Amino acid sequence: MNKRFTLVSLAIVLGICAFIYFTQTQVITVSRPAVHAQSAYGVRAVKNVRVQNYNALGDNVSYYDKVPQRVIAVGEQINETLVALGVEQNVICPVRYGNPFYTPEPQYAEEYNKIKFQDNVVLNMENVLSMQPDLIISGQVLYADKKLKSTDFWNKRGIHTYVSTNANSPTSHNKKETLEQEWAFILGLGTIFDKETEAKKIVADMQQDIAAVREKTQSLPKPKVMIIEMLGKNIVAYDDSKLAGDICVKLGAQVPSFTSGTIGLETIIEENPDVLFVVKSGGNPEEAADFFRKHPALKSLRVVQAGHVYGISLNYTYNSAIKTGEGIKKFAKGIYPELF
Secondary structure: OHHHHHHHHHHHHHHHHHHHHHHHHHHHHHHOOOOHHHHOOOOEEEEEEEEEOOEEEEEEEEEEOOOOOOEEEEOHHHHHHHHHHOOHHHEEEEEOOOOOOOOOOHHHHHHHOOOOOOOOOOOOHHHHHHHOOOEEEEEHHHOOOOOOOEHHHHHOOOOEEEEEOOOOOOOOOOOOOOHHHHHHHHHHHHHHOOOHHHHHHHHHHHHHHHHHHHHHHOOOOOOEEEEEEEEOOEEEEEOOOOHHHHHHHHOOOEOOOOOOOEEOHHHHHHHOOOEEEEEEOOOOHHHHHHHHHOOHHHOOOHHHHOOOEEEEEHHHOOOOHHHHHHHHHHHHHHHOHHHO
16 A cells, blocks of 8 residues: 555656656747747849850749758859858858969958868769758859759759859850849849848948049040950950959950950050950969060060059959959059059
C-alpha cells in the first residue's frame, strides 16, 4: 500500500514538473521576437537577363520571397559589392578571378580581406549543384556549355541567377554598355538582399560625383579621350559603346567611335587625343601605360608630351559594380587634372 502510494505520488510530482517545464518553454518560444527582415520581405521582382553560351538572350525576371542565404559570388568586385552592402556573410562560395593587382577600396578593405575565397573550386554543374545554392551572382562568362550551361538551367531548379551585364567582349561594339547598367546591377542587389537604402546611397554618390565634374567643366572645351588595351599584339579600342567610354562621355569628354574593335598605332596618331587611358587586366596598369608613353612612334603626340597617358585596371571598366565609383574618379582626374 505504501509502495503504491509512493509511486502514485512520484508520478504526480513528475507530471507537475513536466507541465511547468513545457509551459515555460512555450512561453519563451512565443515571446521570442520574429525576424523582421524576413517576415517583412514580401515578394520582390528583380529584372535581369537570360544568358546562354555567354550571350544575353533577353530579360529575365526573378521573384524572391526571402533574402538568399546560400550565395555563390564570382569576381572580386562582385564580392566587394556584397561587402559594401553588408551581406558578405550570406556567401557560401566566394570566388575571385585572381588578379594580383586587385585592391579593395579603403572603406571596404577590412571586411573584404576577411573573405575566405575558394580559389581552387571548379565551378561546373556538378560542383555547384552539390553546394545547393539559392543564388549565383557572376558575369556572363560563367554561363557556357562547359561551365554552368545557361541561366534557365538553374532557374528551372529553383536557383536564382543574377548576372552583371556590362561584360561583352572587348572587341565587340554591337551592344551598348552604360553606367546605368552598373547602377541597375547595384540597385538590384539592394532589392534582393533587403539593402535598398545602402544601394541607393552608393549609386547617388556616383551620380553626385559626375554632376559635380560636369558643373565645374561646363564652360570648358570637350577633351578628346581614347581608351585602349593591349591584347596580345592587338590594340583594342574602347569607344563610346563600352562602359569606359560611356563614363568619359558622361564626364563631358569626346570619345571617338570605331567600327572595328582593334586599331593600330596610326589610329592613335591620327586621332591625336588629349588624354589616353590604357586598360590592363590581371597586371600592372602603369607598366601597360609605359608601353605607349615610351613608344618611339608616339613620342611627338601632345598626350605623351603633356604626361596625360594613364594606366587603369580592368576592374574599373568591366563588370565594375562597386568599383564604378572609384573608376569615375580615376577617369575624371585624368581628364581634368586641374580640378584635383
